[in-house]
Amino acid sequence: MLKVNNINVFYGNIQALKGVSLEVIEGEIVTLIGANGAGKSTLLKTLSGLLKPKSGTIEYLGEPISGKAPQSIVKTGISHVPEGRRVFSNMSVEENLELGAYTRKDAGGVRKDMEKVYELFPRLLERRKQLSGTLSGGEQQMLAMGRAIMAKPKLLLLDEPSMGLAPLMVKQIFNIIEQINKDGTTVLLVEQNANMALSIANRAYVIETGRIEISGTAAELQASEEIKKAYLGGL
Incomplete structure (x- = not known):
């Protein structure tokens, strides 16, 4: 459904994404985990057209979308829930x-x-x-x-939906993400709460300083000692 191939994204002279490649298959929940500043939000902004990659390609449903304006990308069936909610208050x-x-x-x-x-x-x-x-x-x-x-949307991009929420509300939000997915929407989830994200995802990518360092099924990442130490509080 979504194929990101070797994209490089810059803020001025600073390179935020370095040769990032990933794939989202229709019907999945895919999560992207990583520390603050690793490039998670930058990737979602690039997918929704708010940022343009300097090189590399993004394909959605077999069509290139990396040069398209955000409003055109929304019309193709991609919706982006930005970090910090951004409701019209x-x-x-x-x-x-x-x-x-x-x-x-x-x-x-x-x-x-x-x-x-x-x-x-x-x-x-x-x-x-x-x-x-x-x-x-x-x-x-x-x-x-x-x-x-x-x-x-056919594809929902979620940026840190649990940020700043009480644990009960976090659980409720994640239950709803699962329900949205069951109702037929594919989800790409960016989340610092790695435990919760991996508990509902099919597959996961770990991003560090702008590069994808690890990928696999959510179960594989949950079982990895390296991931436990770095992102799951050593559980």
Whole structure:
């Protein structure tokens, strides 16, 4: 579904991604784990068109997308939930969700998907007329995910969905990621909470200082002593 081949990405003179290659197969949850500053968010921004690679290729559903504008990439079926939520704080929950569907012309389908989002996130239904800036961090994360779902993505890019959330809310968010995947959306998950990410993923990549250093099934990485020491708190 998604093939990233040897991409190099720079911020000015600083190289943030160094020859990164990875693949996401339709129906999977693939997680990318690594320390702060390793290049995880840079990769997602590059996939969604916010950054352009200096070299290398990105293919999605067999088509090259690395030169496309972000709005064109959204229309191909890729939605990006950025780190830090980025909801429109002076708009209501419902208005944020409607904005997520801005590329769509099927009014009936949009209504159905709004109902689906409210089923996934009952809290958003309760708060639908509330300004999103007044929501808690967990509710804002739900809204950011709901807004992305409204674009009807085939591939969902999630950047640090558990960041800053209480453990109970983290568990809830990860349950919902699994549900979204079961409903037919492929997921590429960037996450510092490696334990949680590996517990729901099919496969995983470890990125260190802009390079993919390790890849394998989630079970293989969970069992690796090296990964346990570096990312799983030595468990």
